[in-house]
Amino acid sequence: MSRALPSPLIDYFRQSRVALAMADAEGDNHLVLVNAPFCALTGYTPDDVVGRNCRMLQRDAPNIEPRARLREFLDRPTQPNVRTPIVNFRKDGTPFVNLLYMSRLKSIDGQTRYIFASQFDVSRSQPDMLADYDAQLTSTLGRLVPIAGEAGIVVEGTLLTIANSAAIVAQAKMMLADLDSAPDA
Numbered sequence: 001m002s003r004a005l006p007s008p009l010i011d012y013f014r015q016s017r018v019a020l021a022m023a024d025a026e027g028d029n030h031l032v033l034v035n036a037p038f039c040a041l042t043g044y045t046p047d048d049v050v051g052r053n054c055r056m057l058q059r060d061a062p063n064i065e066p067r068a069r070l071r072e073f074l075d076r077p078t079q080p081n082v083r084t085p086i087v088n089f090r091k092d093g094t095p096f097v098n099l100l101y102m103s104r105l106k107s108i109d110g111q112t113r114y115i116f117a118s119q120f121d122v123s124r125s126q127p128d129m130l131a132d133y134d135a136q137l138t139s140t141l142g143r144l145v146p147i148a149g150e151a152g153i154v155v156e157g158t159l160l161t162i163a164n165s166a167a168i169v170a171q172a173k174m175m176l177a178d179l180d181s182a183p184d185a
């Protein structure tokens with residue numbers, strides 16, 4: 001599940017109730033750590049995904065705009081975080097709209113060491129569930145700061161909280177419905 005990662009970070013991943021994933025900042029951002037809620041959400045085991053880029057969850061969905069937003073974040077080290085809905089597929093092929101959050105974990109000298117991410121199925125959710133997830137992710141990120149700090153890692157970027165959960169959930173349900181009604185779906 002991990003390669004020479006600081007053990008407090010591994011414990012933190014194990015204890016978190018929200019889906020979390022972490023990737024190497026170098027190269028093609030291969031996943032180094034995923035937790036049980038990530039596996040429950042996607043249907044993949046750590047062995048299926050660690051060492052691979054998480055874009056595998058997109059299969060052949062075009063996702064033009066969300067991918068451009070994610071790429072912009074990855075290509076701009078000064079941008080602290082990004083949050084976007086993106087069409088993903090579980091291992092069994094079921095589509096869902098993933099509300100993906102990504103931020104950076106940096107070493108003291110400012111180099112990005114890892115990309116940190118959290119996933120949430122916003123297409124099979126209700127606005128109050130999204131608000132709950134936001135609150136949980138906020139406290140999860142808050143807990144990460146001292147744990148990462150012990151390992152000499154600085155957490156960049158606080159959560160971009162959702163101002164209008166109902167609008168995001170409605171938009172995600174429409175994205176999913178459009179996908180279901182696509183000619184070759």
Ligand SMILES: Cc1cc2nc3c(=O)[nH]c(=O)nc-3n(C[C@H](O)[C@H](O)[C@H](O)COP(=O)(O)O)c2cc1C
Pocket residue numbers: 021022023029053054055057058067070071074086087088098100102115116117119
């Ligand atoms: C730690 C981490 C977790 C990610 N999780 C997801 C995810 O759950 N779903 C997804 O579609 N993309 C995810 N991504 C984004 C893709 O891996 C990739 O960065 C994105 O598709 C943009 O790059 P590309 O245009 O080269 O594919 C994640 C990236 C990182 C670094």
